Amino acid sequence: MDSQTQNTSLQRLQNVEKRIVRVLELAGGVMDELSNPSGPRKEFVNNHCGEFMQLIKDIQVSLREEIKSACDYRPFEKCDYSSRIANEICCKKLEYVISRLDGMKQTIDEYHSEV
Numbered sequence: 601m602d603s604q605t606q607n608t609s610l611q612r613l614q615n616v617e618k619r620i621v622r623v624l625e626l627a628g629g630v631m632d633e634l635s636n637p638s639g640p641r642k643e644f645v646n647n648h649c650g651e652f653m654q655l656i657k658d659i660q661v662s663l664r665e666e667i668k669s670a671c672d673y674r675p676f677e678k679c680d681y682s683s684r685i686a687n688e689i690c691c692k693k694l695e696y697v698i699s700r701l702d703g704m705k706q707t708i709d710e711y712h713s714e715v
Contacts, residue, residue, distance in 0.1 A: 609666060616662045619655050626652045653708065660701050667694045
């Protein structure tokens with residue numbers, strides 16, 4: 601993996617980070633709206649939930665691609681053991697984030713099916 605590829609990967613991960621921040625902003629906005637004493641505005645909540653779900657899907661796709669790219673790439677093949685293990689741990693951490701995002705999506709889908 602050359603430095604150009606690494607920079608591109610870092611840029612993609614930074615974009616994912618920005619999307620995660622936006623997801624949290626949307627969730628906070630919906631929570632504020634739901635706590636509104638005059639009642640939530642349905643269109644506001646629906647728009648934010650729709651954008652939330654789209655961003656979650658985009659984040660999942662991006663992280664899956666990055667995990668696949670990171671796991672396929674073996675930069676430490678002829679180097680020391682600790683470097684390879686550190687790389688594998690990073691892959692596992694990213695897989696864990698995706699599983700948590702999948703759980704969030706499932707919870708949201710269950711909520712929408714109940715409503």
